[in-house]
Amino acid sequence: MGAPARSVTRTTCAVVGGGPAGAMLSLLLARAGVSVTLLEAHPDFDREFRGDTLHPSVMEVMDQLGLAGRLLELRHSKVRSFTLDTPKGPFTPVDFSRLNTRFPYITMMPQASFLEFLTAEARRYPGFRLVMGARVRELVEEGGAVRGVRYESGDGTHEVRASLTVGADGRGSRVRRLAGFEPVKTSPPMDVVWFRVPRSPGDPEGAMARFGRGRIVVLLDRDDHWQAGYVIPKGTFPELRRAGVEGLKVGFAELFPELSDRLAALGDRRQVSLLSVESSRCRRWHRPGLLLIGDAAHVMSPVGGVGINYAIGDAVVAANVLAGPLRECQERLVALPERHLAAVQRRREPPVRTIQALQALVQRRVLAPTLAAGRPFAPPLPLRLLSRAPLLRSVPARIIGFGPLPARVDLPQGGVERAGPPG
Template identity: 45%
Template sequence: MSSTAPTEADGHRAPEVSATVCVVGAGPCGAMLALLLVRAGIDVVLLEKNADFLRDFRGDTVQPTTIDVLDQLGIAERFHTLPHRKLAGISLVQNGIGVELADFTGLGLRFPYLAVVPQRDFLHLITAEAARYPGFRLLMRTEATGLLRRDGRAAGVRCRTRNGPLTVRSSLVVAADGRHSVLRRAAGLTPRSLGAPLYVAMFRLSRRATDPDEGLTLRIGQGRTASLTNRTAYWQVSYETGRSGNAPSPGHDVERLRREIGGLVPFLADRTDEIRADTLRLVEVRQDRLRRWHGPGLLFIGDAAHAMSPVGGSGVNLAVQDAVAAANLLAGPLHTCRRTGRPLPRRFLAAVQRRRRLPAVLTQDFHRLLQRVGIPRALRGDQTLARPDGRAARRLLPLLRRLLSRVTGVGLRPEHVRIPLTARPADRQRSRPADDEGTGPSADRCPL
């Protein structure tokens, strides 16, 4: 990577950083892609707008196939030293009746469980491993504000830092900046909406020794639904507060919410006073996807390309699988680009979409089916999922369980790391990531 200082219109000299690839968004998708590329000898700048990875109510479930990717990278053992809880399945409790919705132990997996891990710890693991390799740079508190263009191609990213503007020039820009992607807007792309949003209230309630030993449970009853995740010291609760475009107000009626949670989850009724407006997070969850994930010098992956429903907790796994596929398909062409001095052909970016579009579409459609048919019918009382009536329904439940187990635990078209390790680790882990523009080691890059 190299740094120069171009002159801005006001006469001030703004700092500039360059690399072969600029990845925007240091979530699971962006961080994993950066790690895979630097292992393959591609220099990468990874941008993260926040000052740290400490953010509540993010995807904390790591699926078996994601753990398998970590194993392929040689860091699964370190992953398992992080504070975590293993979940062998997902349960449903409807009107007090329990049933197993998903069981990962019968899928023939090396890691037959979901691991509930704070996302900040997961991201620290990935970025610390990436920092061992030359050519990697993580810039915190660096917010992408727009795209640089040259000769009709994306040529980098304009950023805002605490010290002022920053320019990152790159041959390839990868937007992994989530469902509210800034770069998507900057590129003039609008995703196709897949229905009305779902509004979810997220909060914590303390966990006591007398509580049920549940891991991840969906609770349905009284026309309402909530998911509970056992975080050892507390319960993380996601409670549906509205759908079909009826958005609750930011000051959602806390007293009403306390009553509803106490009725739906009786063993939590004695501590609902812990729900407070200042600790309650109201989230609008939309499913959408781009028709085209790429442009010249620009690629969208993860939620920036296909925003997922929280149903099934598949978002982290799909994001990681996108990253693995992108690295597999792009590492070789990026090396060729650097060797020949030619821009990266767009067909390689199109290949990433061809590889990952079907798993994304099928997973979204499966989630939509559950949200439109299965859960609403159960909420209306038309169907008791926990104790189905009729021979056909009883036969269908095992099939549904196997399907949920496969979609949730494995995903559709799981990816494997296929690019060789070509960079030599320098064992240069930083005590903390860079949080200003700074400069990094020099590296070659393709022409812009």
Template identity: 45%
Template sequence: MPADPAVVDTDCCIVGGGPAGMMAGLLLARAGVRVVVLEKHGDFLRDFRGDTVHPSTMQAMADLGLLDDFLKLPHTEVRALSGQVGDEVVHLADFNGLKTAAPFIALMPQWDFLDFLADAARRYPTFDLRMNARAEGVIERDGRVAGVRAATPDGQMEVRARLVIAADGRRSLLRDAAGLPVEDLGAPIDVLWMRLSRRPADDPEAPLGRASAGRMFVTIPREGYYQCGYVAAKGGFEVIKAAGIEAFRRDVAQAAPMLADRVGELASFDDVHLLTVAVDRLTRWSKPGLLCIGDAAHAMSPVGGVGINLAVQDAVAAANILHDAFALDDAALDERALAVQRRRLPPTKAMQSLQVLIQNRLIGAALSGRPLKAPAVMKLFERFPRLRRIPARVLGLGFRLERVTSPDAFSG
């Protein structure tokens, strides 16, 4: 007979050690809530994840008194964004005017970001991070989610909790297990990520998106290399692979001529990583005993690189709303979980609507092969530079900035 599972009792079980899960775990533990975070991997060392930390996230770090230490980690500061549409270069966003603790985007490997959050959370005795713990399903009692079943190297484990927070990404097992309905907003694109070398003495320091007839390409400067994104029509990767790596190298060289002498670094399609783009959201983020946040509640397009930062904003709002609810009865706790959706759904809808508009109008037009011209609104940014603060505000801080108001139960 199989051994009985190990049992852990806690207030809140968070599934997923990504940005949403780690930030929610840190904030709730800081407020005195007993938290267990389950992360299925043994470490955070996974490449080609979103690596942009926006001003909204760094404002949360500042609220926690962690920003100075955070910015000691290796990172690149991006204070402006520009793009090339056809033959025209347009300046899109200027973050310098933002009234926030860090008016720039920090490019930082996500594993450094997550390790930093984990180290900060471990300072609190109410925080428990379990690595190599893969959630396999929920525990239900009397129509209510009452915990999570997980597999670990030491065997099966049950985490029994008043509230389970699903922060396990766009392919959320918990979301599916709960049967929460998903609204698919459509994504006509996928992105192929790759690395090409960067020569700091000669190459541009700022990120640049290039849209031309039939192609769209993004270069993001990192230490010693460019993280590059080749935008392809949905499902087009198999067609690209069938044409061969040499044909793909030629396409990359045409999309980004400054990198033409480096495309030979793509030895095979093993050097190209597919991101299947999805834009969707739950119509209901919770059920009794369960709350979804981050990508588990709403998958974002890579447009604008805002996914991490919306996930973190969800976590900040969840902690602000939930931190004192564990002293209440189950009905009151569930009502607080519903309040998280009421607060975070409007800015999520607004950002997804903007992403879908850009996907359909600009990216779709580029991939169609039609000649491109910069939209009129972009030309206004050239004539009136102060207008660049508007997209900087939207990308940097979102449509609703969440400030940390949950308390530090261990201060003083």
């Protein structure tokens, strides 16, 4: 036990981590009349994020909440297809325009904007409290159950007591470590180096990828720039770093020579970030008084860019399952039965397992052979079939856009909004 807490506050649900899963869960619970405290370790949301993709499943959730229109007023771009360049020419294996939805595209939006939007909406409800710069240090445990957390902020140590604590603090989750959960990891064959490439008005829209000997480059349309993902074999980043930024430019130019002159502004390594790719899943997502969701419970490979969407799916299902029991805890001051937490994992684990298995298949059949030194890219049979049968392109689009079991909001609005605009 550390220093005495300067303050002790009480809430019904303490959510640790202000990323997409934590912010969405907090909004949904506050909207349902549950008292929520959201703790975010950083002082603001204004920092570089890697995951800025909102798939059709997320946009339909926002639409259910009546928020999609206002969200799309924020700066964003739309990715309607994914084009893959091969030795036999380009083709489009993923075409979202065929999907039966109001949002037949991936919405590319800075994650900071999305999180600010969600938390501003949550502030409409008096039961919501956001604490920025709150670095969780300990779990508060009594009688074998988690009863809250102790955190540090600029003015010292504080404690928040809660009927339920939710760890939504990402792939390096401190809550997960404190609770003693150990994820089972796999070893994807690649890492991804991210950087920006200026975009011109005449450039194509959407997403593009090119495969070369031992490397892959993916470009994501971010309206005023391309977000470039330079995919390299696992563990080879030190070699790339020794070659410096110039080595990165040479590798990029081999696959996108028509864009090579735009890397002049890429001057040093501070403009480049590494995503060490991993895929993992905890066998158990809960214990009495504690639930893990999002990357804290399962880390996704970047294949398909689905991580944010599965984290938000966790949040939606958790809110559907837990809002009623948490209101009862709030009203009757009783403990939350663990069976409700088990129900969240039971509903979310099958789609997570399914998409991770599909990601592993793509990594094994498509990415690993390409990244093997000296081997040119040869599209496997499923990709060749997609190029010959356009109607089949709706299958990967459906899997990427919605997954095997899309989450839908299934709880009434029980909270009373504050008067005035959000914020």
